Amino acid sequence: MKIADLRLFVKVVELGSFTAAATSLDLPRANVSRRISELEQQVGTPLFHRTTRKISLTNQGEIYYHKLLQVIELFDSANEEITQSSCAMKGKVKLGILSETNEKLQPILFQFLQQYPDVELDLRVIQNGFTDMYQQGLDIAFHGGELVDSSELVARKILALDRCVVASQSYLQKNGTPFTVDELAQHQALCYRWPSGDLEVKWHFSGQTVKVNSRLESNSIAFLKDAAKSGLGIAFLPKVLVSSELQTGSLVSILEHELPIAEQGYLLYPQPKTLNQASRELIQFLLQEVPKLI
Template sequence: MDLNEAAVFVRVVQAGSFSAAARQLGLPTSTVSTRISRLEQRLGVTLLQRTTRRLSLTESGELYYRHAATGLGHLLEAEAAVTAYAGEPRGRLRVTAPADFGDSILVCLLERLRAAYPQINVDLLLTDSYLDLVAEGVDVAIRAGALDDSTLIAKRVGIACWALFASPEYLDDAPPLASPRGLGRHRCLQFTTFGKEQWHLSSRKSRLTLPMAGNLIVNDLGVIRLMTLDGQGIGLLPTYICREDVQAGRLIRVLPKWQARADPVHLVYPRQRFVPPKLRAFVDIAAQVLNELLADE
């Protein structure tokens, strides 16, 4: 089937003549005539009765025109809908991020996105698993840490630094702490997946590996943060989830010249020839927000 032949036929009927249709289509009249002839030959019927003064539809021509005009109308509507969709960020966007990424960052990001593009609807999935974005139908992921080689597009948007924090109440009653080696005299709250047996700390000039006693090991970063806020010890936490607590005086950064690992943070999404406007809009705003709120040290 050649849709061009059907489109030319519909235009000829609507224009009332080959020459008028040719002018509207920007084609030679001979080309229009040839395409109508090919269409009739392929269908094995006569669609148009041609005289020197006018064109008239045969019974078969009327039947074909009615269906062809309706079909082409649907195609034009589909093309217009896709063009409009491609031009303005809208629709549902599925986003995944680490479960402990930080409420304040995600709230800021989603609020900024909603204000700029109210027609984008977001499904946010918080999980510590690296989902198969294509298989799970996820549009974009926020990922912290080293990335495996893949066919995905990765845009670096900052660094997630880990540092030592404690509450003022804990520090008031705890032994003085002047260097990392003094941590052995403190109650250290350990995150299972990072620092279960030892903490690796570094400054501009030095690196230290400190064995941990393992008095309290928890596999949930949110619980470590809450226990740190509650004055139960010193927590090794990402700076981005402690920023508001530090600003409010609820937490104090301990040994501020020292930090643990620094994880790169990326926006990751499937490689595709045409990036949907909703995804492009999210990536642009997320990159801006994350660059502002993540330390790039």
């Protein structure tokens, strides 16, 4: 019985399917299925109920899974005590980042790779942390917006995604500057389309909500930001993603006396016991460094 096969079993449980586990570990699905079947033969009992649509743990599989988590944690702890130096840390981490955040995250991730030269980072641009965590077999994923009820994943707040209303000087000179939330309805709005398909035409502030008239819609914040810089309308964007434009003056913040409803960015990952040492170290590194972006 190999520790790699035990880790594979845990990965299948955490991701909910042979296919997701195969994607996560860059293995053929047939390889995963065969190794799980061999493990079941070795322990002498079925670990999964299998149907054409999904798999679920048997009673014996449930007991085995929770016992294995303890065993793997002890095994990893023993290994980490032997290899304490940073140069000894090895492993591959699959990380999902939200589009348009790469410019902000690059320095942090480059610093991590320089600190741990034997770690391999597989970076994926994603739209939704909860969905892409399973579809792409990620170890860690960033997520913005509402949380999905999921007992399999840990969600840690990592960054406040405070919004701000922005426009170019040229747009404001031509169309006037709104001084109240209600006046936004009289302007040309640049609206974000969420991965769910919902169009964000209602902009929420702590005191009220206004329905805006959409001039341009996009699921790319970068596109909306460029449109605002070109004078096409007013946008409602996370402040951290337009901080450079606000500093240079290519965009200006308006209605600063109005407070948007607070939103959060999250770091998603499975239970730490199921992650390799490199993934656990990157989680702590991100939790320490990303909040400094504000």
